[in-house]
Amino acid sequence: MRKLLVSLFPxxxxxxxxxxxxxxxxxxxxxxxxxxxxxxxxIQDFANAADAMTRSLIDREINTGDLRxxxxxxxxxxxxxxxxxxxxxxxxxxxxxxxxxxxxLQTGKVYATTTGGFGxxxxxxxxxxxxxxxxxxYTLSGKIxxxxxxxxxxxxxxxxxxxxxxxxxxxxxxxxxxxxxVKQGTRPAVGF
Amino acid sequence: MKKLxxxxxxxxxxxxxxxxxxxxxxxxxxxxxxxxxxxRVITDPxxxxxxxxxxxxxxxxxxxxxKVELRVQNQTHARQAFSYRFAWMDQNGMTIxxxxxxxxxxxxxxxxxxxxxxxxxxPLAKDFRVTFFPAx
Numbered sequence: 001m002r003k004l005l006v007s008l009f010p011x012x013x014x015x016x017x018x019x020x021x022x023x024x025x026x027x028x029x030x031x032x033x034x035x036x037x038x039x040x041x042x043i044q045d046f047a048n049a050a051d052a053m054t055r056s057l058i059d060r061e062i063n064t065g066d067l068r069x070x071x072x073x074x075x076x077x078x079x080x081x082x083x084x085x086x087x088x089x090x091x092x093x094x095x096x097x098x099x100x101x102x103x104x105l106q107t108g109k110v111y112a113t114t115t116g117g118f119g120x121x122x123x124x125x126x127x128x129x130x131x132x133x134x135x136x137x138y139t140l141s142g143k144i145x146x147x148x149x150x151x152x153x154x155x156x157x158x159x160x161x162x163x164x165x166x167x168x169x170x171x172x173x174x175x176x177x178x179x180x181x182v183k184q185g186t187r188p189a190v191g192f
Numbered sequence: 193m194k195k196l197x198x199x200x201x202x203x204x205x206x207x208x209x210x211x212x213x214x215x216x217x218x219x220x221x222x223x224x225x226x227x228x229x230x231x232r233v234i235t236d237p238x239x240x241x242x243x244x245x246x247x248x249x250x251x252x253x254x255x256x257x258x259k260v261e262l263r264v265q266n267q268t269h270a271r272q273a274f275s276y277r278f279a280w281m282d283q284n285g286m287t288i289x290x291x292x293x294x295x296x297x298x299x300x301x302x303x304x305x306x307x308x309x310x311x312x313x314x315p316l317a318k319d320f321r322v323t324f325f326p327a328x
Contacts, residue, residue: 029294030277030293030294030295031277031295031325032275032295032297032325032326032327032328033328036328044294044295047291047292047293047294048294048296048297050291050292051292051293051294051296054292054311054313055309055310055311058257058311058312058313059253059257059259059311062255062257063253063254063255063256063257063259063311064253064254064255065254065255098291099291099292100292102291103290103291103292103313106288106290106291106313106314107257107313107314107315108314108315108316109255
């Protein structure tokens with residue numbers, strides 16, 4: 001009997017540990033159930049930064065009617081320039097930039113080009129078949145910076161999102177903004 | 193004696209939870225924003241106490257974008273965290289899908305007031321709804 005119990009013990013442990021797990025399930029990407037970690041830029045941080053940047057751009061440039069188009073009677077054309085990831089983490093900056101582009105297109109006040117941009121065209125086929133190209137009126141550039149610190153068990157990560165909108169005609173930055181997201185958490189006393 | 197000792201031990205702990213702010217502002221503000229008459233559905237009184245909406249204001253810019261500001265105050269004397277999310281509706285009352293929609297986290301010290309500002313994503317957005325979430 002004792003031998004049987006001993007032999008069943010690992011299996012019982014495995015069942016018990018499996019019982020502690022949570023079944024995979026979907027959560028609302030725009031809700032507050034998404035996972036938050038200290039040392040990484042989470043999906044909600046990109047959305048939060050994109051929301052702040054878009055709000056600022058609409059408020060200060062689009063809603064005021066300050067964005068000028070080089071083509072009379074047409075909307076201003078925006079191209080995406082270099083967005084540097086200066087954090088210690090690898091991610092696609094489109095997690096931020098695409099949200100901003102979609103939101104800006106949604107305003108109905110600007111166009112975005114997919115055939116011109118830093119690092120080549122986003123749509124090579126459209127670029128190859130383009131009969132007449134229009135020069136962008138504005139370029140969007142920026143940087144994502146990380147600053148980490150620790151005090152005792154408390155860890156803090158600050159992610160700074162910096163964006164600039166530059167007039168392509170004269171190189172003047174017509175809009176700039178910065179959004180800082182700070183996250184804190186304690187390092188577990190035991191474990192990984 | 194035991195009671196006094198217990199009280200002395202509890203006081204610093206309670207003081208640690210308290211974190212309220214002092215504020216100063218003009219008695220007669222020179223600018224007065226356009227107030228919006230709002231409707232509230234409160235299902236969590238605790239959350240309403242942590243993030244009580246004290247005023248809703250709106251303005252429309254030259255290009256027709258609606259700007260909304262909610263003044264929110266933490267009614268408690270302790271630090272409170274919550275998040276909020278704006279939703280925008282067109283002239284037919286239909287929700288406009290947004291790529292940047294997210295629950296934005298906010299932390300307020302005791303009795304602190306803050307302004308939650310949002311810009312309509314398009315001039316077609318005519319109405320809005322704000323949802324508050326408790327901190328995770």
